[in-house]
């Protein structure tokens with residue numbers, strides 16, 4: 001056991017590479033895309049470090065070319081879920097007792113491997129499997145994944161250094177940061193490889209062992225993560241990788257006595273179903289489980305008449321359509337003053353005419369495919385609702401085609417009714433709805449922004465009038481957990497804008513900050529009395 005005190009310096013964010021034509025990173029990525037596109041791999045479950053093949057198979061396809069199979073994966077049944085739980089419970093016994101700096105070193109080594117040796121692999125797998133373009137993959141599967149790992153090692157060192165005071169000479173007080181008693185269930189979404197990694201690694205770094213259910217539409221990149229964790233020295237059984245049906249896996253997990261916490265990112269509906277299931281099983285557990293979930297959003301852009309037209313138009317186009325709007329933070333409803341609407345529309349129209357939609361391997365495509373057929377059908381269903389009502393009209397896009405890939409043209413809906421369904425419900429696709437308001441009704445419109453949707457994830461105000469900005473800041477105090485001034489509501493960076501929201505958007509435990517890590521510890525306060533009293537009486541009783 002090493003008894004030294006280690007301190008990690010605050011890291012810097014991983015620089016985003018440009019992938020400009022002929023840059024070394026571009027050439028390496030193109031070669032990796034070709035290599036991955038020309039093979040079909042077999043993805044097993046990984047339990048206690050062992051590869052398990054159940055023969056119950058699913059397919060990993062490219063969303064932008066869904067006839068192209070990249071991999072087959074094996075699905076867990078009840079037996080494998082129980083094996084994964086046992087492996088995690090067993091592995092945790094040694095893991096929690098090694099010096100924390102060893103755990104931090106493994107995390108930092110994972111970051112280093114992704115930054116250099118496996119950057120192209122992680123980006124190519126995310127591009128092909130999740131249909132992200134090179135820039136969107138780079139900021140996710142390279143930079144954000146790396147940042148989560150490096151910053152969490154630093155935050156962990158700060159948490160552990162936080163010790164209580166011992167104000168008198170006869171007492172020594174200290175705090176021991178134990179992991180949770182049991183295992184943690186990580187349930188991860190398709191849309192960010194970084195989130196998948198972080199949902200597993202933040203409990204792990206704090207001494208916990210994890211059973212990981214990845215999203216079936218992100219299995220390729222998630223499987224490569226497992227391999228990198230192993231190469232970095234993560235011991236067997238600390239993360240147990242079990243793709244499969246959520247309902248089969250969830251049922252076994254939530255009924256288990258050793259279930260100690262769930263680290264989830266995904267839809268509000270799924271999270272609510274977990275919460276009910278956990279409540280139903282409460283008497284079975286050893287401890288109250290930690291329930292951490294970041295969920296949906298209906299993120300707004302509120303525009304004041306003093307705002308700059310071009311800045312607003314760019315924020316709307318990038319905020320709504322990057323990664324096909326499949327970000328929980330995507331700009332999906334905007335409120336524009338009447339005096340600005342035609343200018344904003346004109347500017348957006350120029351950009352939208354320029355934007356190309358297609359395969360990720362063609363680097364000139366800004367927009368790629370949505371994740372799968374179910375998403376395609378759900379998103380286009382909303383577009384059809386807009387087409388078939390008097391309450392709204394489609395002003396850009398509105399076309400789609402799933403014959404080869406799940407492609408939807410960036411779509412802008414103008415809603416006369418500020419409560420039209422696409423102003424209220426999360427669509428999770430390339431659809432932005434705009435409501436135009438009378439310039440004089442700025443404050444009333446802020447009330448509308450606050451009360452229109454059950455979510456409170458991200459939002460922004462565009463204004464060059466500081467008094468107006470301040471009014472929006474106050475009136476929208478609880479409307480967003482991440483609030484932006486003169487910026488799009490997406491693109492939170494680890495260490496800069498800790499991420500998460502409340503209301504129906506989750507428990508707001510702020511991924512990418514110490515606030516998330518403290519959910520994965522079970523602290524023990526220790527008081528040692530150096531000179532214990534030998535008389536039971538209070539001093540005044542001796543009078």
Ligand SMILES: NC(=O)c1ccc[n+]([C@@H]2O[C@H](COP(=O)([O-])OP(=O)(O)OC[C@H]3O[C@@H](n4cnc5c(N)ncnc54)[C@H](O)[C@@H]3O)[C@@H](O)[C@H]2O)c1
Nearest residue numbers: 188189190214215246247250266267270294295296297328
């Ligand atoms: N707030 C955030 O930080 C954040 C970030 C990214 C995505 N999201 C949200 O995620 C959603 C999109 O992601 P998604 O489509 O992957 O979400 P989803 O809820 O469909 O799935 C998330 C995960 O839960 C699993 N799952 C579903 N039902 C289950 C069950 N009964 N038992 C166990 N596991 C189950 C899925 O297989 C997947 O791994 C959007 O609503 C988006 O807003 C939120």
Ligand SMILES: N[C@@H](CCC=O)C(=O)O
Nearest residue numbers: 191327328329490491492
């Ligand atoms: N870090 C992301 C949040 C991920 C949601 O899907 C952003 O702010 O765009």
